[in-house]
Every structure is written in structure tokens, then in C-alpha cells.
Amino acid sequence: MPKLPRITARRFARALHGAGFALIRQTGSHAFFRHADGRFVNVPMHGGDLKTPTLAAILKAAGLTGAELRDLL
Secondary structure (H helix, E strand, O other): OOOOOOOEHHHHHHHHHHOOEEEEEEEOOEEEEEEOOOOEEEEEOOOOEOOHHHHHHHHHHHOOOHHHHHHHO
């Protein structure tokens, strides 16, 4: 698997919007996104870059690859 990019939660949220996900709610520092086909992801909206394992887990739940993420950025 190619190396994942270092990315902030805010920038990742914009990429999720580009992939068809919509923000359904935000509770505290966690934003919840849902896709029209039912996929659901939770993004921690903390300062700084997302940790690589966290980003990988969110991408897996979203059904996206690292290459697709780079295209969305």
C-alpha cells in the first residue's frame, strides 16, 4: 500500500464531501459523515494532522483508497 498523505481533519472532511459524503452531525470534536449508499464515518476534528492509523481506519470505513484520497485532494 502506498504511503498515506499527512492531512488535517478539516482538509480530510473537504475530501469526504468531494467523495459524496455529507455531514450529518457534529458532537464535540467528532464529525459524523454519511454517504447516500449508507457508508458512515466518524472523523476526529482535532488540531494537527490525523495519525496514519486513524486515517487508514477512516478510509477503510469510507471504502476509499489512498490513491482515491490523493485524487480528491
